[in-house]
Amino acid sequence: MKRIIITGASSGIGKEIALELADETSQFFLVARNMDRLEQVKMEIESKGSSAFIGVGDVSDEHQTKTLFSQAIAEMNGIDLLVANAGVGYFGNLEEMEISKYDDQFNTNVRGVFLWLREAIPVMRKQNSGQIIVTSSNLGLKTSPRASIYSATKHAVQAMVSSLRDELKGTMIKAATINPGSVSTPWFDGRDVDRSKMLTAKDVARAARLIVEQEETSNIDHILIMPGL
Numbered sequence: 001m002k003r004i005i006i007t008g009a010s011s012g013i014g015k016e017i018a019l020e021l022a023d024e025t026s027q028f029f030l031v032a033r034n035m036d037r038l039e040q041v042k043m044e045i046e047s048k049g050s051s052a053f054i055g056v057g058d059v060s061d062e063h064q065t066k067t068l069f070s071q072a073i074a075e076m077n078g079i080d081l082l083v084a085n086a087g088v089g090y091f092g093n094l095e096e097m098e099i100s101k102y103d104d105q106f107n108t109n110v111r112g113v114f115l116w117l118r119e120a121i122p123v124m125r126k127q128n129s130g131q132i133i134v135t136s137s138n139l140g141l142k143t144s145p146r147a148s149i150y151s152a153t154k155h156a157v158q159a160m161v162s163s164l165r166d167e168l169k170g171t172m173i174k175a176a177t178i179n180p181g182s183v184s185t186p187w188f189d190g191r192d193v194d195r196s197k198m199l200t201a202k203d204v205a206r207a208a209r210l211i212v213e214q215e216e217t218s219n220i221d222h223i224l225i226m227p228g229l
């Protein structure tokens, strides 16, 4: 894969996928809100021989998404891989969930994925090629107490990608989700949890590599990946 857009590339899983796929042949357009952290990731990628552009913005903002996506296509002259990864999670019993946290989760995890897919698909259709990876969760496939709204966003994304796969039948465009259990990333910073038995971001990045490197004869639907310890 040569021309790669990753949302949520400033931290955790998105950053690790960028590092995993970085080599002399690949170009990146890295999206998130925090410019300093994006600059840091850009430097790390460039040290592996890739070129990288950064796009600072909120994935749930339609105008910003359109502007950033156009910039990415202008810089890279197309797109081979979109990793729609930016996401947030707030946990607690349903009756305790503040409306602002409900909105933030649906806006980032569902609307943010929709907006980026909606930009990428027409370009991929024109090329008749491309791979989409959406970072969902094991909670996109099952539910858990204290995760009702987060899990609802990931189920929504799961349904979105599943329908999209049907819409893409007969084309050379593929779409997959990665569904990890708990992953030790900055996501858990400041939370009182034991991270010692969690997946690593590298585990998830390797799953992304598997999708990217699949043969033309294969179309991975989703990869459910749970901690091994």
Ligand SMILES: NC(=O)c1ccc[n+]([C@@H]2O[C@H](COP(=O)([O-])OP(=O)(O)OC[C@H]3O[C@@H](n4cnc5c(N)ncnc54)[C@H](OP(=O)(O)O)[C@@H]3O)[C@@H](O)[C@H]2O)c1
Binding pocket: 007, 008, 009, 010, 011, 012, 013, 014, 031, 032, 033, 034, 035, 037, 057, 058, 059, 060, 085, 086, 087, 088, 089, 108, 112, 135, 136, 137, 138, 179, 180, 181, 182, 183, 184, 185, 186, 187, 188
């Ligand atoms: N960690 C886990 O246990 C786990 C498990 C399963 C699935 N996931 C999923 O994996 C994805 C990445 O999570 P992570 O663990 O890597 O968390 P993380 O380290 O907190 O990274 C989240 C990324 O999303 C970006 N982001 C958040 N809201 C954004 C917005 N509105 N616009 C643009 N960028 C935004 C953040 O960048 P800025 O703050 O700079 O904008 C950051 O780059 C999420 O979709 C999450 O649901 C995580």
